[in-house]
Amino acid sequence: MTQAKKSIDSATQAPGSERPKRIIAKRRLGTGKTDAFEVIAESVEVPKGAKVILPKLSGGFELKTSDVKPIKLSWAQKRRRRIHSAEPNTPQPVVPEVDQSAFAPGARIRALLRGVERAQQDLRESGGALDLKQVRTLMRGVTRQNIEKRVREGGLLAVPGPSNRRCYPAIQFLDDGSIVHGLKELLAALPTRNGWAILNFLVRPDTRLGDKAPIDLLKAGEVALVVEAARGMGEQGA
Incomplete structure (x- = not known):
């Protein structure tokens, strides 16, 4: 039985490149092909065009920075980041409250509606x-x-x-x-x-x-x- 998952917190630094913070490599069961590896990068900070060479698992392969997909954040995570990144004592915009009474029908419209109800009642009863x-x-x-x-x-x-x-x-x-x-x-x-x-x-x-x-x-x-x-x-x- 082959190893199901392997995490690598360090990677071999390619010439002319900087060391990434963390790379996690996963390997599927029952195969040793290169395309069977799924790579998830939590945070990668390397210069543009640099290469990160992972240690050999069952046949080495290279991971370019262009292959690293950005992490998708949930709405709550994005909101927390905005809150933490906001400057302290920054005044927040005041959202005016909606006056619900402004949407209430006036006396003339209410009279018209009562007239329609009365007319329909006349028709129904007749x-x-x-x-x-x-x-x-x-x-x-x-x-x-x-x-x-x-x-x-x-x-x-x-x-x-x-x-x-x-x-x-x-x-x-x-x-x-x-x-x-x-x-x-x-x-x-x-x-x-x-x-x-x-x-x-x-x-x-x-x-x-x-x-x-x-x-x-x-x-x-x-x-x-x-x-x-x-x-x-x-x-x-x-």
């Missing part, structure tokens, strides 16, 4: 919404162009859905797939074109309507009463 394909199926195969025309002319209510795609609140459709009568007149009377605000008006009970929801009165045929209440909203905001 039965959700349909996408374009579902509306076409419900309305017996009307074209996409016809649906878009109804939205533009105020005959069909749409709200922005996921990925900003149009969705159509289910509350405006009757059991036979038709749109509730009087919706177009109501949308024309309201002072807003915002789909979420219109949906909120439709599904929330109104004191002017006897604490009834406008959509329920539209389905009951009380179109004039609901339109009058919608116009009253415009007069209040004027």
Whole structure:
């Protein structure tokens, strides 16, 4: 059995070179070839181009300074070296603290977020919404162009859905797939074109309507009463 590992703390000095501090040579088992040696240098200080000749183990070989690989230091080792090499009493830069309150949303943004939550709640409690394909199926195969025309002319209510795609609140459709009568007149009377605000008006009970929801009165045929209440909203905001 050949020797598994051999450490050499001294080396033969080559002519014209300086003595290195330390060289460690390791030898693998079962072979005597030169390329089977693994050399690790902890600290080598020799002039450029000098040679260090290791004592013969099983066939001598030479190690040039260019063959010595630098030692890789861990982050902690590098940090300790920087600390030890720093001059004493050197003032360290002051890192300003981050004011976390500067990133908090203001009152206006919080109000907008509450509005979005309220609108989604209105949609959820009123039965959700349909996408374009579902509306076409419900309305017996009307074209996409016809649906878009109804939205533009105020005959069909749409709200922005996921990925900003149009969705159509289910509350405006009757059991036979038709749109509730009087919706177009109501949308024309309201002072807003915002789909979420219109949906909120439709599904929330109104004191002017006897604490009834406008959509329920539209389905009951009380179109004039609901339109009058919608116009009253415009007069209040004027």
